[in-house]
Amino acid sequence: MDYIYFDNAASTPLRKEVKEYMLELMDSAYGNPSSTHSQGRKAKAILEASRKTIAKNLHCLPAEITFCSGGTEGDNAAISLALRDLKVVRIITSPLEHHAVLHAAETWANAFDAEVVMLEVNQKGELNLEQLEILLADQKPTLVSLMHGNNEIGNLNDIQRIGELCRANNAWFHSDTVQTVGHFDLKLGELPIDFATASAHKFHGPKGVGFLYIDRRVKVNAFISGGAQERGFRGGTESIIQIGAMSKALELSYKDLAQERAHILKLKSLFWEGIKSIFPKAYVNGLGLSADESLYTVINLSIPELENDSMLLFNLDLRGLAISGGSACSSGSVQKSHVIAALNPEHTDPVLRFSFGKDNTEAEVQKALDILKDLA
Ligand SMILES: Cc1ncc(COP(=O)(O)O)c(C=O)c1O
Incomplete structure (x- = not known):
């Protein structure tokens, strides 16, 4: 796989x-x-x-x-x-x-x-x-x-x-x-x-x-x-x-900064376009869509259409997609993120952090979207 x-x-x-x-x-x-x-x-x-x-x-x-x-x-x-x-x-x-x-x-x-x-x-x-x-x-x-x-x-x-x-x-x-x-x-x-x-x-x-x-x-x-x-x-x-x-x-x-940044920004934008078309209720936590006020590598999403169970990250991993939900240094853990709680203590939708790198490809973005669609 x-x-x-x-x-x-x-x-x-x-x-x-x-x-x-x-x-x-x-x-x-x-x-x-x-x-x-x-x-x-x-x-x-x-x-x-x-x-x-x-x-x-x-x-x-x-x-x-x-x-x-x-x-x-x-x-x-x-x-x-x-x-x-x-x-x-x-x-x-x-x-x-x-x-x-x-x-x-x-x-x-x-x-x-x-x-x-x-x-x-x-x-x-x-x-x-x-x-x-x-x-x-x-x-x-x-x-x-x-x-x-x-x-x-x-x-x-x-x-x-x-x-x-x-x-x-x-x-x-x-x-x-x-x-x-x-x-x-x-x-x-x-x-x-x-x-x-x-x-x-x-x-x-x-x-x-x-x-x-x-x-x-x-x-x-x-x-x-x-x-x-x-x-x-x-x-x-x-x-x-x-x-x-x-x-x-x-x-x-x-x-290679300029070229890698452009490549990653393109992946991020393709990914977000794909997410919106599959999950119309999806929204971004934080300023991930801003080119000037966010890391170009990160987009943190909540997708109400997905079930918010503790197995979500595990199921994605089983299908071949590694992402994070909680804090970066406790990837794979189901602890509620202190950052999301600080933005909104009432936040209950699933939190998924996708962070892209220079080695990722457009084909991977498409495949990740298919995996997510499959889970919906
Ligand atoms: C913003 C931030 N600060 C500090 C750390 C900790 O760095 P290290 O893993 O090198 O101890 C991390 C790692 O996830 C981080 O993202």
Whole structure:
């Protein structure tokens, strides 16, 4: 059975060239980058070249990139560093954030006796930025943590405006950019952002590697104590193969960005046209139909014509279609999504998230529509 994978917001397949590069590094880059002999220096050279490539693609300085294990670690690091080293006493975030931010904010705020304030959102998932402005006006030491692209509904937040509001009110700004790094032209060094997080497996790199961007003006100490790796911010021997692969994946994503974006947008629009003709009652949760205000990869749908039972995703999987219903990181689980509940606590229709990638085809879109029609 040909399998259709429309769950690219949960994770993307490894790019062929990235896999080949990883295999090459497995043989050639076994030295410890902290060793002074030639094998160590070779590994160190790959590490620093990877950092440079990533910084170049994101228009920031190599010293602003700290490698880590991915989005969850980066989010935890940014939040805990702001509380411990920047002495913030309040975290302003939103109920639409990934659990990597929501749970981290709650845990770390408890540990530092800080408060967590949730911004209001409307039924489309738009943030109330007037409320943010009012909150920030008191000039309390604050970290604002608001994501760029929402992994469940696709909404894009205006990080330029949020960052400007933060700068104008002396607040720090962390943005979870896990869904947009490698998919959008992000000039981190020019945006008013203090911390940003990324994860390689969202842009066709390996899992378990990512980075935390920390603006050069932000003065923080180690978030993992140990050796002097990563300029002392994160102790532990660097995972050279993963890091090298991430840099290759990012470089290739940006090289082919315009063409891949156009291809994916076309698939998304064909898919939505097909859905509307099969299921006239189907509707979009969030801003998935907007070209400017949504991730082009994601469309989150409710299809009242389909039975909302816990077997829906399982049945689709059996027929060869992989999608997600709940949060990206608990794909296949039947837990009610906290994001959909924040848009509308009364929401009862089935929630299906389709997320497309560069490897998907129009034929797959057609086949997925046939599978869905079959279930109706
Ligand atoms: C928006 C967002 N933030 C954070 C994460 C967590 O990233 P990682 O899997 O690298 O820990 C994810 C993963 O689904 C995500 O979509």
